[in-house]
Amino acid sequence: xxxxxxxxxxxxxxxxxxxxxxxxxxxxxxxxxxxxxxxxxxxxxxxxxxxxxxxxxxxxxxxxxxxxxxxxxxxxxxxxxxxxxxxxxxxxxxxxxxxxxxxxxxxxxxxxxxxxxxxxxxxxxxxxxxxxxxxxxxxxxxxxxxxxxxxxxxxxxxxxxxxxxxxxxxxxxxxxxxxxxxxxxxxxxxxxxxxxxxxxxxxxxxxxxxxxxxxxxxxxxxxxxxxxxxxxxxxxxxxxxxxxxxxxxxxxxxxxxxxxxxxxxxxxxxxxxxxxxxxxxxxxxxxxxxxxxxxxxxxxxxxxxxxxxxxxxxxxxxxxxxxxxxxxxxxxxxxxxxxxxxxxxxxxxxxxxxxxxxxxxxxxxxxxxxxxxxxxxxxxxxxxxxxxxxxxxxxxxxxxxxxxxxxxxxxxxxxxxxxxxxxxxxxxxxxxxxxxxxxxxxxxxxxxxxxxxxxxxxxxxxxxxxxxxxxxxxxxxxxxx
Numbered sequence: 001x002x003x004x005x006x007x008x009x010x011x012x013x014x015x016x017x018x019x020x021x022x023x024x025x026x027x028x029x030x031x032x033x034x035x036x037x038x039x040x041x042x043x044x045x046x047x048x049x050x051x052x053x054x055x056x057x058x059x060x061x062x063x064x065x066x067x068x069x070x071x072x073x074x075x076x077x078x079x080x081x082x083x084x085x086x087x088x089x090x091x092x093x094x095x096x097x098x099x100x101x102x103x104x105x106x107x108x109x110x111x112x113x114x115x116x117x118x119x120x121x122x123x124x125x126x127x128x129x130x131x132x133x134x135x136x137x138x139x140x141x142x143x144x145x146x147x148x149x150x151x152x153x154x155x156x157x158x159x160x161x162x163x164x165x166x167x168x169x170x171x172x173x174x175x176x177x178x179x180x181x182x183x184x185x186x187x188x189x190x191x192x193x194x195x196x197x198x199x200x201x202x203x204x205x206x207x208x209x210x211x212x213x214x215x216x217x218x219x220x221x222x223x224x225x226x227x228x229x230x231x232x233x234x235x236x237x238x239x240x241x242x243x244x245x246x247x248x249x250x251x252x253x254x255x256x257x258x259x260x261x262x263x264x265x266x267x268x269x270x271x272x273x274x275x276x277x278x279x280x281x282x283x284x285x286x287x288x289x290x291x292x293x294x295x296x297x298x299x300x301x302x303x304x305x306x307x308x309x310x311x312x313x314x315x316x317x318x319x320x321x322x323x324x325x326x327x328x329x330x331x332x333x334x335x336x337x338x339x340x341x342x343x344x345x346x347x348x349x350x351x352x353x354x355x356x357x358x359x360x361x362x363x364x365x366x367x368x369x370x371x372x373x374x375x376x377x378x379x380x381x382x383x384x385x386x387x388x389x390x391x392x393x394x395x396x397x398x399x400x401x402x403x404x405x406x407x408x409x410x411x412x413x414x415x416x417x418x419x420x421x422x423x424x425x426x427x428x429x430x431x432x433x434x435x436x437x438x439x440x441x442x443x444x445x446x447x448x449x450x451x452x453x454x455x456x457x458x459x460x461x462x463x464x465x466x467x468x469x470x471x472x473x474x475x476x477x478x479x480x481x
Contacts, residue, residue, distance in 0.1 A: 009060035009070040011052040012078060013124075016117035019045035020110050027106035035106045039089055042109035046086045046116065053078060062126060066188050069126035076326055076476035077123040077253040080333055081246045085116040087337055087450065088242035094444055095238050095344060096149075098351040108148060112242065115141035119250035123257065128177045128187040131254065135173070135218065138247060139166050145242070146235045158234025165217070165227045173214025179207030180262075189262035196265040208263055212273050215258065219251035221311065222280035225304050229292075232300035237353065240296055241340035244303045248336075249329050252310055256322055259314060260480045267317045274315045275408055281308030282412060286419035294355050295343055298422060299336070302381055305419050306332050312412050313396035316403035322477035323470070324395035330469055331392040331458065335380050338454030341447055342374045347440045354439070357426060362435025370442070371430045373455045380458040382423040383416055388462030395470075 007014065023038050023045070030038070053075050060070040089109045096104030114137060121134025143166060147159020181187050183203035184195030195204060217224035232240045259270055285305025292298040310332070313324035345367075346354045364371040380389030393416065400409040442448055457465075 005056065005060070006063040006068075008056040009063040010068055010124075011055075011057050012049040013117055013120050015045060015049040015052050016113055016120065019048070020113035020117065023113070024107070024110050027110060030106065032105065035104055035108075036093055038106045039093055039109045042089050042113050043086045045113060046082050046089075049116075049120070050079065050082045066190065067127045067130045068121075068124050070124060071476075071479040072472075073253070073257065073322075073326075073476040073479045074120075074124040076472060077249055078120050080249045080330060081116060081119050081123070084242065084245035084249065084333055084337065085112055088112060088238055088246070090446060090450075091238040091241060091341070091344060092236075094447070095236065098347070105148075108145070111141045111145050115145070115242075116246065119246060122250045123253040125254070125257065126189045126261070128180065128189075128192075128262075131258070132174065132177060135254070136170065138250065139170065139218075142166075142243065142247065145239045146231055148239060149236050152234075154234035155236060156234075158231045161227055161234075162231045169214050169217030169224065172210055172217070176207050176210025176212075176214055179203050179210060183207060189258070192262045193264055196263055204266075205269060208266060208270055209273065211258065211263075212255070212270060212277075215251060215255045216277055219248060219255060219307050220300075220304050221277040221307050222284045222304065225281070225284070228304060229288075229297045229300040232303075233294055233296045233355075237296070237340060237344055240299075241337060241344075244299065244336045244340065245333050248303065248307065249333065252307065252314075252325060252329055255311075256314055256325055257480065260317070260322065264317075271315055271317060274311050275405075278308045278311035278315060279408070279411055279415070281305065281311065282415045283308075283418070286415060286422070289419070289422045290425075292422070293357055295346070295357055295360075295426075296355055298357065298426075299339055299343070302339075302419075302423075303336065306336075306381070309393055309396055309412065309416070312400050312405075312408060315405060315408060316396075316399040318399060318403050319474065319477040319481050320402055321396070321399035322480060323473040324399040326473040326476055327395045327469055328392040330473070331380075331388055331462070334454045334457045334462075335377050335389055338373065338451060338458065339377045339381070341451045341454065342370060342377065344447060345370055345439060345442050345451075348437065349440055351440060357429060359436050359439075360426065360429045361433035363430040363439070365435050366438035370439070370451075373451050375427045375430065376455045376459055378423040378426050382420040384420065386460045386463075388458045388460070391463065391466065 057070050058075040118134045118137030125131035143163040146162045147156050149155035183201050184192050220228040285301045289301035310325050310328045313321040380387040383390050383393040397409045
């Protein structure tokens, strides 16, 4: 295949990389005054990367001698990543303007672009080296984003914790990759799959464990979740919304691709790891969230809990299971971004953010529209019918039962009841407690419109999208098998 064809398949990443470099130069020359223009230009670049997915970038096959794979699975994941990244950029200017004065620098949207480029590489990786380079590009930008509010000690602490623990996880992942390479003689996913097909050595099994441990950190799956609550609470809220959405999709998609393509023949070995991580994440995410008084920490444990449900689909190891994972992540993105959009509206009369669950008391009487939206998101995250979040859980449980993992599905369903408690506690606080001080009025039509759109998507109206989402997800899943 010629070089032009290779570049055509990697066009979305090229658009993001070149766009971020150009905007970084503009930021250097334009300074603080260029922030808003660069933010909207970044959204346009992400839109351009999305348009570039049409054509060879969506189904071109392998590029650069097997280092990169353009297929329907990568395309599905990239669409979700691009949407979440664009929304995270749009939310930032107003938040920083009202919260941190001049702390929003033009580098913020550029860092989002670089992180998005890394995530796009991750989901298209067909070689361990591409996987690692994409993951590190995403992570290095994320470390800076977590500590972006330089005068806020919580933000600085979040960035430092994320960096230290992220470096440890990267070391674990790299060690696993080195073991897999040492005992298989290759870094390509196809070659590693061939090695697992033959006589398996103890080194290959250890490599599998370390690789999955490193990926588990990136998706905040138990027992590698310890960084999540502190980082989510300390990072600026638009950054937290970004962490809870786009990197989560990229990490889960990466885990699916590695499990199915690189280690498919060893399904019985990695299934045990995935089942443990799934159940542990569901239970810990549900139990640990019960005592949380900070809404961002509660949503952090909610993200851990939801990753556990997504991993149930991966444990099935079938095309239906992978399609269930993709469907789950699609609905999860809307529920999570909608929840954080509501958190952004939680401000006192001085415009300062309020993050306590107690401050939501009586919001149904002071801000009825906002209370209704948050109630929809909470009920949907809990998986209560007829909201669309119920279908997300149904998709992964159905795939697990079809794959013969009936006990796993039963335990997952029972554990979801525990998680429903703290979601319902938020709704109870809004509708039945005595009103606390009312939040300041929302003067952003963009944020208000996004809340309405996400709430409508996770409402029963979302079921109208099942044929489209389900069909596309199954097409994407079959591309891996």
